[in-house]
Amino acid sequence: MSSMRIMISRAAASRVLSSVGKLPEEVERAVLLSRSTFGNIRTMASKAITIENINPNILKLEYAVRGPLVIRAAEIEKELEKGAKKPFKRVIKANIGDAHAMGQVPITFIRQVLACVSYPELIDKGDFPADVKQRARDILGACGGGSVGSYSASHGIELVRRHAADYIARRDGHPARWQDVCLSSGASTAIKNCLQLLCNDVGGKKSGVMIPIPQYPLYSASLAEYGLEQVGYYLDEKTNWGLSTEELERSLKEAQKHCNVRALVVINPGNPTGQVLTRENIEAVLRFAREHRLFVFADEVYQDNVYADGSQFFSFKKVLRELGPEFGELELASFMSVSKGYMGECGLRGGWVELVGMEPDVQANLYKCVSAxxxxxxxxxxxxxxxxxxxxxxEPSYDLWIKEKTAVLDSLKERAKMIVETFNQMQGFKCNIVQGAMYAFPSISLPPRAVDAARAARQAPDVFYAFRLLEETGICVVPGTGFGQYPGTYHFRTTILPQPALLKEMLDIFKAFHEKFTKEYS
Amino acid sequence: MSSMRIMISRAAASRVLSSVGKLPEEVERAVLLSRSTFGNIRTMASKAITIENINPNILKLEYAVRGPLVIRAAEIEKELEKGAKKPFKRVIKANIGDAHAMGQVPITFIRQVLACVSYPELIDKGDFPADVKQRARDILGACGGGSVGSYSASHGIELVRRHAADYIARRDGHPARWQDVCLSSGASTAIKNCLQLLCNDVGGKKSGVMIPIPQYPLYSASLAEYGLEQVGYYLDEKTNWGLSTEELERSLKEAQKHCNVRALVVINPGNPTGQVLTRENIEAVLRFAREHRLFVFADEVYQDNVYADGSQFFSFKKVLRELGPEFGELELASFMSVSKGYMGECGLRGGWVELVGMEPDVQANLYKCVSAxxxxxxxxxxxxxxxxxxxxxxEPSYDLWIKEKTAVLDSLKERAKMIVETFNQMQGFKCNIVQGAMYAFPSISLPPRAVDAARAARQAPDVFYAFRLLEETGICVVPGTGFGQYPGTYHFRTTILPQPALLKEMLDIFKAFHEKFTKEYS
Known part of the structure; x- marks a missing residue:
């Protein structure tokens, strides 16, 4: 099989490898190695895993938030470290919702508890508030041998699952069963575990999963990885990324011609789009899901991030419970994470899924899968x-906790406003209000000559624009192509996470770049 | 499709659910729910995911280390808490390699560094050794925004990858490239990511992966999950779980009739079998892998756990490098974890894989997959x-570190010896020397009448034995069925992790139980 390999040029090889996430020195090595082996088919044939016989789904998988542009940004950072001269001093990473990396300060309570459970001597010796010490004792008491170094139950420590269920019950005003809360190392793992349940080509047709366009690329990546059919439904930019049942129906009908549509993903508050669904909208989605027997994935990791006046977060679970008993059969998985909200603890990898209405034996199989x-x-x-x-x-930590939480959320609210206002002052930009989450997703109109230049460079126009932005200003955003967008429109996603002074600087630089770019191609 | 569902009895449903990892109250609810829906096919049909249309690979997946017996053990613990009268006071969990849960004390240096990076105020204020503080500063300096709450690179923090590569180079006396070290949340994730690359039915045949029998059930579970073909090769109990190339050849030849055998898993030191491969044995395995172009998975997470005089750990990478340049093309993935060794930090989820000889573009695709x-x-x-x-x-922490490390390993060595000696004194037991890792895997000869009783209970004889042991003594081991064993032989795996006094108590109870059991069925 390896003998079917086609020789490619060094430049082409470099492009391919760049596009799949290699660092420059690794690319270099790859090219050298490939060249040395091209002359010797026997050598090539000696590899057990090659591009020809690798899992084909892995080849298809793409994840733009860490894609080629972000890899180039890391290269530029290294070049700057080594003293390279650039028209900017630093790379501003507005590509990923990584709050602490952009200067957000951790919540003291969380970190003090972490320190105490890691090194329990601090509980007695350290100068920590009583509620911190008590929390650490409670958690250690729920760990085997009183150590966080013990395995917990696969679906998580019972105490923590109970607390998560209490949180959900408080949030929604409806009971939550702790047995239905499954903890995970970040929401992504939980989302993938649930998606994987759907892999079954019933009647020779693939299972289809409806996802919003634009979407968070974990979904497109995971669907590709699992060989599930991606069924996109468009969010309507004109109505602030509204989710209409007409569009859901259109998308479903279209997809049913070739796959079994079995699930529907909704991201609320929206990523990358920043809208917060109204209660009526959620009701309509649930009616649609019930009518068509769809498993609902409610990605609600930004539930604490709501900024706009008049916007409010309603969980799908709450609305489901209040729609009436006939909705009791509907299956819903709601995802939560400590990476977002006011805590922004991405690196800690904590999250959960609440499973609602899932068949008990299906849930048992999910838990079994998790146990391995x-x-x-x-x-x-x-x-x-x-x-x-x-x-x-x-409690002793309450005041500081509320102060820190409020400060983060107030500042994010301010930045959400600032970014939208600035973008809307820029010619050719149109940016919907950021009601929630951590991103703005403005549309940009690009001059036809810029579109031609992009084509000549074999890049999507928004990718071309984002690369130019990065090379000339050090600002790293993610082109709309990575999330999906209505054909013929161009966007990018930027986080609202740079701290206010840096965000203002970024927006000024951005403005100047855009004027120059537009002028150049007009 | 749901209408094809077959009604099953309450008892059968309960059995099925127990076998897939439900807690008793969850089983109860499942049975009740199932019964209420059995009468109403319309209601059943309203679920998007059912046992009939779930991912069939998930149904097949089994993971004995957390299987039905372990679930029953957890039930018994809860019953004891509620005051139930049993012929024992506590459950002894000898089923899982969970050192801290069995009283092993964490390594101070690790925990002090963890406390400092979690709550950096401790670096200046806390009373920690200078090298702890410096390490915490180094790690924070390598984190975005100086916070462990930031995302790291997907394959891990560069500094840590460099340290891991240095470790490997020191261990082997051969260079290791940090770019080839990919960090992971425990070795299991890394193993699964590498296995997943093999999913490709080239020429309409499934990819096959050779695994030892007995094996660690992560492998059988992951192969089932990914739809890969399990190709078992037997370890020879008579030669202390020896790995012979004749058996590898036999197994390969047999499997090639129906699948493309593409990879070979070796666990060294062995789990559940406790053998440590000789250098000559590793050489033979590598020759076999090279000849048949197999990707080698070297599960070396127990590399620090070698106890027997004359036994020594050789990494596959070291032996590979020393076999000569013609082995340079061989592909090898070597896995390491912080869960085992002298640290036993299972709950922290830290591990890595070193990728050796992997095609650069395949490696780039693996890294891309990891990035999502x-x-x-x-x-x-x-x-x-x-x-x-x-x-x-x-350095200030050195003496304590070496003292703690040595104490753990010395004590494990002593327990490894104690357990083998005791088992070999028991009639019908035969236990190979535990040269390394954390387990003993004795064979037991069961009286024919016990085998009949097991059959009548529709249980494998070793499962029957292990359940009786659990119910009568509170000792929880894993039956050999969960790992695989030569047909007609019966085994169980016990960890050597209970602290010496408890281990002695456990062995005494075990002995009394076995005598009683044998008498009962003779």
Whole structure:
């Protein structure tokens, strides 16, 4: 099979490898190695895994948030470190929702508890508030041998699952069963585990999963990885990324010609689009899902990130429960994470899924599958516990916790406003209000000559624009292509995470670049 | 499709659910729900995911280390808590390699560094050794925004990858490239990511993966999950679980009739079998792999756990490098974890894979796939860093580190010896020397009447034995069926992890049980 390999040029090889996430020195090595082996088919044939016989789904998988542009940004950072002269001093990474990396300060309570459970001597010796010490004792008491170094149950520590269920019940005003909360190392793992249940070509047709366009690329990547059919439904940019049932029906009908549509993903608050669904909208989605017997994936990791006046977060579970008993059969998985919200603890990898209405034997199989992976990180679970059960009023850590939480959310609200206002002052930009989440996703109109130049460079026009932006200003955003967009429109996603002064600087630089770019191609 | 569902009895449903990992109350609810829906096919049909249309690979997947017996053990613990009267006071969990849960004390250096990176105020304020503080500063300096709450690169923090590569180079006396070390949340994730590359039915035949029998059930579970063909090769119990090339050849030849055998898994030191491969044996395996162009999975997570006089750990990478340049093309993935060794930090989820000889574009695709999962836990990576670069001689933490490490390994050595000696004194037991790892896997001869009783109970004889052991003594081991065993032989796996006094108690109870059991069925 390896003998079918076609020789490609060094430049082409370099392009291919860049596009799949290699660092420059690794690309260099890859090219050298490939060249040395091209002359010797026997040598090539001696590899057990080649591009020809690798899992084809892995080849298809793409994840733009860490794609070629971001790899180039890392290269530029290294070049700057080595003293390269550029028209800018630093790379501004507005590509990924990584709050602490952009200067957001951790919540003290979470970190003090983490320190205490990691090194329990601090509980007695350290100068920590009583509620921190008590929390650490509670968590250690729920760990085998009183150590966070023990495996927990695969679906998480019972105490933490109970706290997460209490949090959900408080949030929604409806009971939540702790047995239906499954902890995970970040929401992504939980999402993938649930998607994987759908892999079954019933009647010779693939299972299809409806996802919004634009979407968060974990979904497109995971669908590709699992060989599931991606069924896109467009969000309507003109109505602030509205989700209409007409569009859901259109998309479903179209897809049913070639696949079994079995699930529907909704991201609320929206990533990359920043809208917050109204209650009526959620009701309509649930009616649609019930009518067509779709499993609902409610990606609600930004539930704390709501900024716009008049916007409010309603969980799908709450709306489901209030729609009436005939909705009791509907299956829903709601995902939560400690990486977003006011805590922004991405690196800790803590999250959960609440499973609602899932068939018990299906749920048992999901839990069995999870068990082979042993357990989610216990320190990540500790962070989940702190978020699910934050300090209560009257407890020593409460005031600081509320102060820190409010400061983060107020600042994000301010930045969400600032970014939208600035973009809308820029010619050719149109940016919907950022009601929630952590991103703006403006549309940009590009001069026809820029579109031609992009084509000549064999790049999508928005990718071309984003690369130029990066090379000339050091600002790293993700082109709309990575999320999906209505044909003929161009966008990019930027986070609202740079701290206010840096964000202002970024927006000024951006403005100047865009004027220059537009002038150049007009 | 749901209408094809077949009604099953409450008892059968309960059995099925127990076998897939449900807690008793969840089983109860499942049975009740199932019964209420059996009468109403319309209701059943309203579910999007059912046992009939779920991913069939998930149904097949089994993971004995957390299987039905372990679930029953957890039930018994809860019953004891509620005051139930049993012929024993506590459950002894000898089913899983969970060192801290069995009383092993964490390594101070690791935990102090974890506390400092979690709550950096401790670096200046806390009373920690200078090298702890410096390590914490180094790690934070390598984190975005100086916070472990930031995402790291998907394949891990460069600094930690460099330290891991240095560790490997020191261990083997051969260079290791940090770019070929990919960090992960525990070794299991890394193993699964590499296995997944093989999913490709080239020429209409499934890819096959050779695994030892007995094996660690992560392999059988993952092969089932990915739809890969399990190709078992027997380890020879008579020669201390020897790995012979004749058996490898037999197994390969047999499997090639129906699948493309593309990879070979070796676990060294062995799990569940405890053998440590000789250098000559590793050479033979590598020759076999090269001849048949197999990708080698070297599961070397127990590399620090070698106890027997005359036994020594050789990494596959070292032997590969020393076999000569013609072996340079061979592909090898070597897995390491902080969950085992002397640290036993299972709950932190830290591990790595070193990729050797992998095609650069295949490696790029693996890294791309990993990137969609964002990053391994940064606190897990911190633990990896401490293990890869422990305190050096002369540094303030060195003496304590070496003392703690030695104490753990010496005690494990003593327990490995104690368990084998005791088992071999028991009639009908035969236990190979535990040269390494954390388990004993004795064979037991069961009286024919016990085998009949097991059959009547529709259980494998070793499962029947292990359930009786659990119910009568509270000792939880894993039956040989979960790992695979030569037909007609019966085994179980026990860890050597209970602390010496408890282990002695356990062995005494075990002995009394076995005598009683044998008498009962003779």
């Amino acid at each position: 992976m042993l357990c989610p990180t216990v320190l990540g679970q500790t962070a989940v516990d702190c978020v699910a059960k934050p300090p209560a009023k009257g | 999962m964002l990053c391994p836990t940064v606190l897990g990576q911190t633990a990896v860093d401490c293990v890869a670069k422990p305190p050096a001689k002369g």
